[in-house]
Amino acid sequence: MGYYFADGIYPKWRTFVKTIPSPRGNKNKYFAKAQESERKDVERAFGVLQQRFAIIRGPSQMFKVSELTTIMKACVILHNMIIEDERDDGDNLNFEYDQLDDLPELSRDHTTEFMDFIECHLHIRDRSTHHQLQEDLIEHQWLLYSQE
Incomplete structure (x- = not known):
């Protein structure tokens, strides 16, 4: 399962890797610095895409x-294509896109996919897995850093 770099406002779920507020020791300090740097890069990219x-x-x-x-x-x-096009062409063309008129009807049945989603959602909220993931990432980052 993937995870997101996050800051302190997010819950302690296994999908969020938060920084260490007051890191002690070289491993934790290095991890906090690396995590915050990566998180800022990702925030910029997602901000543009969102x-x-x-x-x-x-x-x-x-x-x-x-x-x-x-x-x-x-x-x-x-x-990237839009940015390139805006650089190449100074004309501001307005395009009107068709709206979706026929949306599919939603099912209220408890399908296997829905039950799998609920199970996965509960699994995501596991705090012990959150802490273990963070510890594993700290060790992994430290191993990479120490081999440079």
């Missing part, structure tokens, strides 16, 4: 990781 495409407002937990990866790459490519 503003332009609103891609992280929907129920992304229902997608497979491979589907989310494809969506994210497509949005980054589209963003």
Whole structure:
């Protein structure tokens, strides 16, 4: 399961890796510095993508990781194409896109997929896994840093 770099306002779920508020020791200090640096880069990228495409407002937990990866790459490519086009062409063209009129009807049945989603959601909220993930990442970062 993937995880996000987050700051202190997020809950202690296994999908959020937060910085250490008052790091003690070289391992924790190095981890906090690296985590905060990466988090800021990711925040900038997601800020642009959310503003332009609103891609992280929907129920992304229902997608497979491979589907989310494809969506994210497509949005980054589209963003880069738009930036290039804006640099090349000073004309401000306004395009009107068709709205979706026929939305599929939602099911209220307890399907296998829905029950899997609920189970996965409960698994995400496991605090002990959150702490273990953070400890594992601290050790991993320290091993990489010490080999440089």
